[in-house]
Amino acid sequence: MAHAHHQPFAHEGGHEGHHDLEELRKFGFWIFLITDCILFATLFATYFVLHENTAGGPGAKEIFELPGVIVETFILLTSSFTSGLAVLALNAGSRKGLIGWLLVTILLGACFIGMEVTEFLKLVDEGHTIHSNAFLSGFFTLVGTHGMHVSLGICWITALIIQLSRHGITPVTQRKVHITSLYWHFLDAVWIFVFTFVYLLGVS
Amino acid sequence: MRGGASVIDSIKDFVSWFFVTGDPLIYGADVAIVLTTVAIIFVLTYFRKWDWLWREWLTTVDHKRVGIMYIIASLLMLFRGGVDALLMRTQLAFPDLKFLSPEHYNEVFTTHGVEMIFFMAMPLMFGLFNIAVPLQLGARDVAFPFLNSLSFWLFFMGAMLFNMSFVIGGSANAGWLSYPPLSELTGSPGVGEDFYIWGVQISGIGSLMTGINFIVTIVKMRAPGMTWSRVPIFTWSVLSSCIAIIVAFPVLTVTLALVFLDRFLGAHFFTTDGGGNAMMYVNLIWMWGHPEVYIIVLPAFGVFSEVVAAFSRKRLFGYGSMVFAMLSISLLAYFTWLHHFFTMGSGADVNLFFAITTMIIAIPTGVKIFNWLFTMYRGRITFQTPMLWTLGFIPCFVVGGMTGVMLSAAPADFQFHNSYFLIAHFHQVLIGGAVFGYFAGLYYWWPKIFGFKLNEPIGKWAFWIWNIGFYVCFMPQYFVGLDGMTRRLSSYGWDKGWWAMNFTSTIGGFLMGLGFLFQVWQIAHSIKFMEKDTTGDPWGARTLEWSIPSPAPLYNFATIPVVTDRDDWWEEKERIAAGKAPKARPKLEPIHMPKNSPIPFIQAICWFTVGFGLVFHWLWIAIPGFIGIALTMLAHSFNYDTDYYIPVDEIKRTEAKAGRIV
Numbered sequence: 050m051a052h053a054h055h056q057p058f059a060h061e062g063g064h065e066g067h068h069d070l071e072e073l074r075k076f077g078f079w080i081f082l083i084t085d086c087i088l089f090a091t092l093f094a095t096y097f098v099l100h101e102n103t104a105g106g107p108g109a110k111e112i113f114e115l116p117g118v119i120v121e122t123f124i125l126l127t128s129s130f131t132s133g134l135a136v137l138a139l140n141a142g143s144r145k146g147l148i149g150w151l152l153v154t155i156l157l158g159a160c161f162i163g164m165e166v167t168e169f170l171k172l173v174d175e176g177h178t179i180h181s182n183a184f185l186s187g188f189f190t191l192v193g194t195h196g197m198h199v200s201l202g203i204c205w206i207t208a209l210i211i212q213l214s215r216h217g218i219t220p221v222t223q224r225k226v227h228i229t230s231l232y233w234h235f236l237d238a239v240w241i242f243v244f245t246f247v248y249l250l251g252v253s
Numbered sequence: 254m255r256g257g258a259s260v261i262d263s264i265k266d267f268v269s270w271f272f273v274t275g276d277p278l279i280y281g282a283d284v285a286i287v288l289t290t291v292a293i294i295f296v297l298t299y300f301r302k303w304d305w306l307w308r309e310w311l312t313t314v315d316h317k318r319v320g321i322m323y324i325i326a327s328l329l330m331l332f333r334g335g336v337d338a339l340l341m342r343t344q345l346a347f348p349d350l351k352f353l354s355p356e357h358y359n360e361v362f363t364t365h366g367v368e369m370i371f372f373m374a375m376p377l378m379f380g381l382f383n384i385a386v387p388l389q390l391g392a393r394d395v396a397f398p399f400l401n402s403l404s405f406w407l408f409f410m411g412a413m414l415f416n417m418s419f420v421i422g423g424s425a426n427a428g429w430l431s432y433p434p435l436s437e438l439t440g441s442p443g444v445g446e447d448f449y450i451w452g453v454q455i456s457g458i459g460s461l462m463t464g465i466n467f468i469v470t471i472v473k474m475r476a477p478g479m480t481w482s483r484v485p486i487f488t489w490s491v492l493s494s495c496i497a498i499i500v501a502f503p504v505l506t507v508t509l510a511l512v513f514l515d516r517f518l519g520a521h522f523f524t525t526d527g528g529g530n531a532m533m534y535v536n537l538i539w540m541w542g543h544p545e546v547y548i549i550v551l552p553a554f555g556v557f558s559e560v561v562a563a564f565s566r567k568r569l570f571g572y573g574s575m576v577f578a579m580l581s582i583s584l585l586a587y588f589t590w591l592h593h594f595f596t597m598g599s600g601a602d603v604n605l606f607f608a609i610t611t612m613i614i615a616i617p618t619g620v621k622i623f624n625w626l627f628t629m630y631r632g633r634i635t636f637q638t639p640m641l642w643t644l645g646f647i648p649c650f651v652v653g654g655m656t657g658v659m660l661s662a663a664p665a666d667f668q669f670h671n672s673y674f675l676i677a678h679f680h681q682v683l684i685g686g687a688v689f690g691y692f693a694g695l696y697y698w699w700p701k702i703f704g705f706k707l708n709e710p711i712g713k714w715a716f717w718i719w720n721i722g723f724y725v726c727f728m729p730q731y732f733v734g735l736d737g738m739t740r741r742l743s744s745y746g747w748d749k750g751w752w753a754m755n756f757t758s759t760i761g762g763f764l765m766g767l768g769f770l771f772q773v774w775q776i777a778h779s780i781k782f783m784e785k786d787t788t789g790d791p792w793g794a795r796t797l798e799w800s801i802p803s804p805a806p807l808y809n810f811a812t813i814p815v816v817t818d819r820d821d822w823w824e825e826k827e828r829i830a831a832g833k834a835p836k837a838r839p840k841l842e843p844i845h846m847p848k849n850s851p852i853p854f855i856q857a858i859c860w861f862t863v864g865f866g867l868v869f870h871w872l873w874i875a876i877p878g879f880i881g882i883a884l885t886m887l888a889h890s891f892n893y894d895t896d897y898y899i900p901v902d903e904i905k906r907t908e909a910k911a912g913r914i915v
Contacts, residue, residue, distance in 0.1 A: 073396050077469045080499060084461060088503040091540075095511065095522065095533060102528025104521070179520045183528030186520035190511065204883075208890055221893060 071224035078228045082235055085198075089239050092191040096247065102183035109184070109251030112177055114168075118248045121164045122240065125199075128157035129237040132230045139226050144218055147226065151210050154233065155203045162203070165196050188247065195243055198236050205229055273423050276357065278340075283420055312849040314398035317805060319405045320383030321702060324695065326409055327377035333416070334368035335766060337361050342726075342762035345755045348747045358743035359426035360445070364419065366429025371453055372412040374549045374683070377691045379408070379463055381552060382491050384698050386467060388798030388805060389485040391476025391814045396469035398847040399889070400462050406857030407459030414864045415452025418445055422868065425449035428741070430538050431512070433523035433531045438516050444868050447516065451864030454509045455857075457502055464498030467491055476797070478816035485796045485820075486562075486569055487694075489576050490555025493583040494548050500587070501544035508537040517867065532597065539590040547586040550682070551579055553690020554621055557643045560693050561625045563794040564640035565632025568820060571624040578617035578624075585614045595666045604663040611661035615654055622647060637792070638712040642693035645720050649685030653678060656731065671741075674734030677727045684723060692772075700791045704803045705783040711775040719768030726761025729754035787912060795823035802911035808844045808899055811908050841905065843898040850895070856885040 100109065132154045138146030169189070172178075179189040209225050216222055273279050297303050310318060340361050344353045353361060387395055395401050418424045425445040427435040436446045471492045475484065484492075512534065514520040521527030523534040562569040569575065591599060591607035625647065634640065656678040660666055669675055700706045733754040738745065745751055790799040797814060798805070800822045815836065818824040829835050859881030866875025908914070 073469060073473050076473060077397060077465055080465045080468055084465065084499050084503045087500055088507055091504050091507040091537065095507070095537070098530060098533050099522070099528065102521075102530065104526070104528040179514070179518050181521075181527070183521040183524075183530065186514065186522050186527075186529075190514060190520070190522075208887055212891065216893070 071220050074224055075227060078231060082231065085235065089191075089194070089242075092187075092194055093242065093246065096187040096191045099183040099187040100251070103185075104182035106182045106185075107177070109188075109247075112172060112175070113248055113251050115248060115252055117164060117168060118244065121161055121168075122244050124157050124164070125161045125237055125240050128154045128161070129234055131157065132233045136226065136230050139218065139223065142218065144213060147218070148210055148213055151206055151213075151226075155206050155210075158199055158203045158206075158233075162196060162200055165192070169193075192243060192247065195236065195239055198239075202229065202233055202236060205232070271421060273420055278357075279420060286420065307851075308849070311854045312402075312851045314394075314402045314847050314849055314853075315807060316383045316387050316395050316398065316401060317702065319401055320380045322405055323376045323380030323383060323408070324702075326412065327373050327375075327380060330368050330372040330376070330412060331769070334365050334373055335769060337365035337368065339762055339766055341365065342759040344743060345745075346759040347756070348745050348749070348752055350744065353743060355743045356426065359741070360419070360424035362741060363425045363428055363431075363449075367415060367425070367449065367453065369683075370429065370545070370549070371456055372408075372415065374687055374691075375456075375460055376408055376412075377695075378494075378549060378552050378687075379404070379460070381556070381691060381694045381698065382463070382467055384702055385694070385798060386470060386488055386491050387474070388701070388801070388809060389488045389796050390471065390474055391479065391797050391810055391816065392470065392474040393809050393813075393844065394847065395466050396474055397466050399850055399853065399895070400466055402850070403853035403856060404459040404463045404466065406853045407462075407860060408456040410857040410861040411452045411454070411456025411459065411864070414455065414861055414868075415448055417865075418448035418452075422448060430542060432538075433512060433515070433529075433534050434525050436512060437524055439525070447513070447868040450509050450513045450516075451868055454506065454513075455860050455864055457505050457509070460498060461502040461506070464495040464502065467495045468499065471495075476814050476816050479821075482573075483816055483819045483821070486558040486572065486575055487552070487555035487796075490551045490553075490558070490579055493579040494551040496580075497544045497548045497551070497583045497586055501541045501548065504537060505541040505545075508534065508541065511537075513867075517870070535594055535597070536590070539593045540587070543590040543593065544583075544586040546683070547582055550686045550690070551582065553646075553687045553694070554579065556690045556694035556697065557625060557646060558621075558628075559794075559796070560639045560643045560697055561628045562820070563697070563792050564637060564643075565629050565634050566793070567628055567632040568795075569624070570627035570630075571620070572819065574620055575624050578620045581617050582614060585610060585617075589614060592661055592663075592666070595663045596670045608661055608663040612658055615658055615661075618650075618654055622651065637696075638707070638709060638716060639693045639697035639792075641713065641716045642689045642696065645716065646685055646689040646693070649681060649689065649720075649723070653681030653685050657682060669734065671739050672734035673730040673738045673740060676740050677730035677734060680727050680730075684727075697792070697794075698798075700786045701789075701798055701803050701805065704785055705779060706786060706791055707779045708775050708783060711771060711778060715768050715771035715775055718771055719765055722761045722764025722766075722768055724761070725764060726758050729758045729761075733758070789911075790822075795820040797822055800825070802908075802913060806907050806911065808846060808904065811841060811904050811913070812838050841901045843900055844904060845896060845898055847896050848894070850889070850892075852885050852889050852892075856882055859885060 131150050135147050135150035135154060138150055172185075177185055179186050206229050209222070209229055212225070213222050272283075297306060310322065313319065340353060341358065344350055344358060383395070383401070387393070422444040425431065425436075425441070425448060427441055427446060427449075431446060431449055434440050436449075471484070471488055511520070511522040515522050515524055515529070521529040523529050523531045525531065558569055558575060588610040589607060591603060592611045595604050595608070625643070636644075656674070660669055660675060660678055696707060696712065733751050736749075736751060736754075738749070738751050738755075745755075786803050789802045791803075792799070797816070800814065801810060814821065817836075825836060859878045862878030862881065863875050864878075866872060866878055
């Protein structure tokens with residue numbers, strides 16, 4: 050953690066002020082991510098406590114279908130990669146490249162969400178709903194919360210693309226790109242846990 | 254449809270379901286609410302103050318004003334929660350009294366707990382954070398002023414939503430932590446629990462954002478030269494409290510969301526059927542709830558440390574150990590939650606672990622008590638009200654802490670569990686620790702906030718009445734608890750032999766109420782008669798906030814101070830007294846400030862709308878609310894015009910008005 054006197058003061062006047070404000074916001078976002086980690090950790094914990102409480106219904110082994118989930122996982126991992134390419138384009142100062150890669154990222158994100166919604170609808174169609182038992186309550190809530198985060202990310206990056214096309218690359222949009230990319234990678238990391246501990250362990 | 258009569262009937266049905274009816278106390282409250290609302294609207298219109306209210310307060314992002322709003326709101330909630338307490342004490346004054354029905358009593362104790370923790374203690378604490386922290390750091394605002402305003406309005410709307418429940422729809426009655434299965438649909442089919450869930454959820458999100466905001470502020474916005482070993486001790490306490498907030502509050506968010514899913518979508522997290530596990534709720538809520546206790550009390554420790562040093566005219570004894578103690582408390586707070594349910598059959602090993610961690614936490618707390626005592630030792634103590642509350646706190650907290658150690662002994666806890674012994678213990682640490690601390694802080698920083706001191710003689714009366722009332726109220730409860738009286742009882746028989754102690758306790762409760770009235774009188778009297786403080790430093794205090802005029806100008810510091818010592822302002826005064834030249838000040842420059850914004854207020858109203866719609870399962874209200882939240886977020890994201898500069902001339906004029914030459 051940097052000491053304040055090592056760097057120019059955040060709210061100080063002068064033209065440097067804006068830049069430091071952006072640093073402050075990035076730092077704040079890191080702390081927000083800590084809180085989001087704890088939020089997911091809590092949901093994982095509830096899932097683990099409940100994942101065998103099927104109240105007589107079928108368990109994870111019977112209802113999860115791995116192939117679709119593996120495809121979903123690859124799509125999300127790829128989107129994390131393309132969001133990294135967007136940051137590289139930003140660093141190279143290419144607005145076109147940046148917007149292009151962001152578009153690819155949210156398209157992949159939308160595919161992921163589409164597949165997840167399909168999976169949920171199929172489960173509901175087969176009679177496995179959030180109401181069925183504690184295991185499914187935990188499952189839908191954990192995976193659904195991740196899905197809601199991804200959807201929010203899609204809206205967020207869309208808004209950012211509009212701002213980029215209006216304002217170009219400025220310290221403000223630059224910070225926003227960094228923050229959304231951080232957020233996107235974070236969701237990817239959470240998904241790896243979902244994939245491993247919910248799906249892979251569930252069917253094994 | 255069968256014509257007009259049935260329409261009227263269905264309207265009648267709706268009204269009698271929607272509004273709480275049948276209780277004279279509630280009708281009284283209805284009348285009071287309507288009259289107050291009318292009076293406020295009348296005054297604002299008559300004096301043409303709507304525009305002023307909007308520009309200066311509702312849309313403000315100034316941390317000092319946000320702090321004042323927190324304090325006003327929390328004092329109103331203290332009144333509301335206090336009335337609840339007196340209702341309960343009245344009911345318990347005599348055996349078999351028919352003052353409150355058992356159902357109403359359940360609602361009152363639930364509301365009392367929720368009000369006091371979520372809507373009194375938390376906002377009063379945040380009010381002090383807002384007032385003091387940026388000023389102590391030599392900063393011009395918090396890191397995220399917009400977010401700060403949003404945090405306040407979320408708290409406010411959450412509180413309003415919860416408060417509505419006792420006249421509309423019906424209050425929660427499952428206790429302040431709302432344990433399932435009582436709080437499930439099967440146990441509470443009405444809307445009271447939903448009001449609880451959304452009132453607490455919305456304000457809790459605000460608290461979480463405040464935690465993030467103040468961590469960033471403290472880590473990144475300290476004045477040049479303010480190394481970690483020079484950070485004022487109150488600010489350290491805020492940092493440790495905020496660390497606990499960011500780790501604990503997400504757990505609360507999830508817990509409330511899960512119980513809502515149970516009620517709204519028929520999920521089975523905590524239900525008795527479908528494989529749900531009610532015990533998991535208790536674990537989750539206390540994983541938040543126990544750190545919450547320390548979140549509330551750590552800043553009070555910070556206040557005491559500031560006050561003890563200022564009113565003993567000595568440097569705080571054991572600064573390093575104080576910081577270490579606070580940080581270790583914020584860490585240890587996570588490993589104690591299970592002591593709230595030793596009796597639930599977790600097994601001897603688990604109980605043992607949590608019993609030991611609970612006892613360990615008494616050690617850093619003890620360290621602090623000795624630090625305060627050693628600070629006073631050979632100090633030149635003056636007994637003004639902030640110091641009185643600090644002195645009143647020490648014996649109170651020592652007794653409360655020791656009964657806490659008694660409770661933390663797992664085998665003994667099987668006896669004390671859920672008895673009035675516990676009630677007495679936690680009121681002693683929360684009132685004696687947190688509330689006394691916030692009062693001390695409020696008296697201490699009052700001149701900084703408003704530019705005048707509160708009347709000392711009335712304040713001393715208030716202090717003594719409060720303190721005597723406190724002991725008269727809670728000491729008997731330890732004994733009636735050991736005699737077997739359990740909590741949440743609305744009535745008891747003459748044959749129990751609890752009457753005398755309960756009656757005494759009720760007298761104490763009313764004495765505390767009287768103490769509060771004295772404080773109200775004190776504030777009203779002081780607004781009218783107190784002289785303006787022109788020094789900016791009426792106590793002769795030690796830290797940076799006292800180096801600027803009172804009340805602090807919009808930008809706080811005309812030039813950002815360069816810090817060379819702990820207690821920098823005190824050292825500066827000593828240097829000047831010794832005839833040395835004061836520190837050189839840099840030239841004035843235009844000051845960069847955030848612009849006011851209506852978005853936090855509007856967005857909080859949208860949250861309120863969502864909460865209200867979901868409470869009644871009316872999606873036609875909730876969905877527009879959601880859309881409003883999304884739109885306000887986008888509006889803020891697309892707004893690039895968020896700040897401005899205060900020109901040098903204006904700074905000079907402002908400082909000259911406060912009697913300063915820059």
